Amino acid sequence: MACVTPVRRVSGRTVTTLEGVPEADRRRWADAFVAAGASQCGFCTPGIVMRLAALSGRHSAVDDTAIETALLAHLCRCTGWQSIIDAARVVLDADGAAPPDRATARTSSGAAPWSAEAAARRATIEGGSRQRVGPEVALGHGGFADDTAPAGSLVAVPRADGGWAVADSLGEARALAGKVQGRNSTVGLRHPLDPPPGTWVLRLQTTFVEPAYLEPDASWCAPGGEPSSPVANGGAFGGKRASPVAEVARRLADEHGRPVRVVFAREDVVRLGPKRPPVAAGLRQDGTGVVHVARTPGSAALSAWSAALHRTAPGLVVHEVTIPGPPVSATLRGAGWVEGAVLVAGLAVMTEGTLGPGCTCRIESPHGGRATATIGGDGRLAVWVDAGEVLDEVVLRSYCVGAAHQALGWVRSEGLAVGEDGSVLDLTIRSFGVLAARAMPSVSVEVEPSRRPAVNGSDAVFAAVAAAAWVAAGCPDQWPIERGGTS
Ligand code: FES
Structure with a gap:
């Protein structure tokens, strides 16, 4: 993993990157990733392709367990793994044959021929920012902001006092800022808000x-120019909407009279980037109740979050409670309305007396996407989605599996350890509890052929799967339900 391997550790060794793989093999992997929808933002993809390409030299058969084991070293937030495993199967099983060409496959099956433009439209609707779909994204050319900065640019990184350390190189800037490598902690997760006082049939x-x-957030700008977009390769689940990097790059470039790259390290993203705010909720049988939502110092008011919650859970009263902690935001995926929808769905299933595996949760998002999710007794997840005109089924399906992955992680394993004083203690991406390939159940996605205009479908899937995971587990009082906490 190039991002965490100091060069001195590979001294005397041969290092092969994706650019060092024979062109025919690179093409096979890229085509397979496009055919399976296995690359969304594409950030993780080159490393994953290298890991999988190493499997193709094995003499023994490569089964799904071997692929999942190979993927343990990687994290992919977008795809939910299943499409990556599908892509690996295409290449590893093909024994040197070319993966199916998407355009030809679609035409011979009678469906509309593949259109890069339609695929990009669907990806843009699901990802929330302009997206491209194609083999170049799988090969690591997804349009990352920092890639296009001119050589010789100054580099700026955040300082602990809120200012910026500017230097000729990233190393010098980080030294100036006094950056210390972030670590994980052994501190358990806390639930910082107490349950609202009252008598409730359902709590969370x-x-x-x-x-x-x-x-991580990045941008660059030349003096007098326009800064590069930190969301050029994907919407970051709404997490970069208020990112300061583009405006800081513009200001510093004008101040210094030279192009300036502004780059966050992972620790900066964790300390400065927006989090999903903690909630504590209590519901009565009749659907009324109270939701406390955490606002932290320096975060904007969560009135948009509350308004969004009321669209799906009109019987709930929301109170903001100010506590110490990292920034929280109402711009993250489905903020507010998903929490409301999940609480309402949980109450409905509880009232029917059918908590447990096999319950189907049905969600309609405020944007018109519809989804259902069911977790069977064997743990398998079945999803149905109606996102209006499909545009590109592979892309839509991939976003839905990714949304299911994020929802399962939220309910089962994700969280940040935050101290009583509000400081974030877990500073590496490994500590967030994102589900690894091995922990991901099989997901089937049924896509509704629809004549409605295309709308976002994966956010409805996110809500439906979160609700299904919660009710399948019996609606326990605290998330994440499978990871230890201290309260
Ligand atoms: S495609 Fe893997 S993290 Fe985005």
């Missing part, structure tokens, strides 16, 4: 959750 407490987009 959650904790700070990191959106965990993989590419």
Whole structure:
């Protein structure tokens, strides 16, 4: 993993990157990733392709367990793993044959021929920012902001006092800023909000959750120019909407009279980037109740979060409670309305007396996407989605599996350890509790052919799967339900 391997550790060794793989093999992997929808933002993809390409030299058969084991070293936040495993199967089983060409496959099956433009439209609707779909994204050319900065640019990184350390190189800037490598802690998760006082039939407490987009915030700007967009390769689940990097790059470039790159390290994203706010909720049988939502110093008011919650849970009263902690935001995926929808769905299933595996949770998002999710007794997840005109089924399916992955992680394993004083204690991406390939159940996605205009479908899937995971587990009082906490 290039991002965490100091060069001195590979002294005397041969290092092969994706650019060093023979062109025919690179093409096979890239085509397979496109055919399976296995690359969304594409940030993790080159490393994953290298890991999988190493499997193709094995003499023994490569089964799914071998692929999942190989993927343990990697994190992919977008795809939910299943499409990556599908892509690996295409290449590893093909024994040197070319993966199916998407355009040809679609035409011979009678469906509309593949259109890069339609695929990009669907990806843009699901990802929330302009997206491209194609083999170049799988090969690591997804349009990452920092990649296009001119050589010789100054580099700026955040200082602990809120200012910026500016220097000729990243190393010098980090030294100036006094950056210390972030670590994990052994501190358990806390649920920082007490349950609202009252008598409730259904309760829920959650904790700070990191959106965990993989590419840290970055931008660059030339003096008098326009800064590069930190969301050029994907929407970061809404987590970069208020990112300061573009405006800081513009200001510093004008101040210094030279192009300036502004780059966050992972620790900066965790300390400065927006989190899903913790909630503590209590519901009565009739659907009324109270939700406390955590606001932290320096975070904007959560009135948009409350308004969104009321769209799906009109019987709930929301109170903001100010506590110490990292920034929280109402711009993250489905903020507010998903929490409301999940609480309402949980109450409905509880009232029917059918808590446990096999319950189907049905969600309609405020944007018109519809989804159902069911977790069977064997743990398998079945999803149905109606996102209007499909545009590209592979892309839509991939986003839905990714949304299911994020929802399962939120309910089962994700959270940030935050001290009583509000400081974030877990500073590496490994500590967020993102589900690894091995922990991901099989997901089937049924896509509704629809004549409605295309709308976002994966956010409805996110809500439906979160609700299904919660009710399948019997609606326990605290998330994450499978990871230890201290309260
Ligand atoms: S495609 Fe893997 S993190 Fe985005």
